[in-house]
Amino acid sequence: MRNRGWRGEPPSDDDEARERIIAAAMRCIDRHGAAKTGLADVAAELGVTRQTVYRLFPSAEDLFQAMAVSAADTFIDRMAARVSGFTEPAEMLVECLAFTLERLHQERHLSALFVREQAHITRQFTSATPSELTRTLMARLPVDWHALGIDRRRQDQIVEIYLRTLQSFVIDPGPPRSPDELRAFLRLWLAPAIRVPGPDRLGGEAGDPGDASSGPHERRASGRPGQ
Incomplete structure (x- = not known):
């Protein structure tokens, strides 16, 4: 040096x-x-x-990525603590995503990676850094993913749909929504994509996607009868 x-x-x-x-x-x-x-x-x-x-x-992007990773560590801990009382993984991720959308523009060091250059925002959201940060979040949640039948491939798919949803809201927030309305929207459209699947879905077998969240396996895993 x-x-x-x-x-x-x-x-x-x-x-x-x-x-x-x-x-x-x-x-x-x-x-x-x-x-x-x-x-x-x-x-x-x-x-x-x-x-x-x-x-x-x-490059500046290398520096901003390193800074985002440094800032994200504390932010991820805050999200994990926020959902510590939740019991359903889908609800945890809905709350984490809603909290991120509400806080992202106030977290200047974390959001710099995404808001600094709008022209590169699509590439940045699909880069390795956001994916690794989301995997870190999933690892810190109070969830035993493997015990629920969610293997690494399925976790990667959850990471992708989570980030694509975050990306769409950052690029175009859509109509104004209250905190409750935002969570209701995510619960309706995002949660079904990340809920614990039935055994026949883990192997990628054909079937009616509409049945995945209503079978007995799902009701036992989520702890929410009648869902």
């Missing part, structure tokens, strides 16, 4: 340098907003050259 710059206090190694660059990016966003923050601003905040930042983060 070079000793030049860093306002006279150079980091001890690249890991510390990355942490300080991410922290500087967060401060810049707090002052200027995500849309007006670039690598040059971060470099100036640290008292280093742009080349120093480029060496560790080859």
Whole structure:
């Protein structure tokens, strides 16, 4: 690690340098907003050259992804705590998605990955970083997915439909909805896609999709008779 710059206090190694660059990016966003923050601003905040930042983060998107991952860790813990009293996995994910939609634009460091460049928003939502963050969320929820018959392939499908729903709301929020109305909408259209399937659905066998949420297996797994 070079000793030049860093306002006279150079980091001890690249890991510390990355942490300080991410922290500087967060401060810049707090002052200027995500849309007006670039690598040059971060470099100036640290008292280093742009080349120093480029060496560790080859592009602004690399830096913003790293910052989003750092900010997401705490946010995921907050969501997991919020649904700790829920019993049905589908209801947990509905609440997590609704909470994310309500909070995303207030979480400046987390939302920067998605709102900084609208032209790239589709690619960003389908990139590895949002998918890994959603898998982390699922792992921290009080759910034993495998015990419910939800294998890794099925979990990946849940991650995809969750992110595609989030993407559609961020791009076009649609008509105004109260918190209760938003949850009711997600419960009606998203929850059936992520509820615990019947045994015949796990193998991908043909059948009437409308029966998947009404069989005895589903009623036992969800703990909500009559659903």
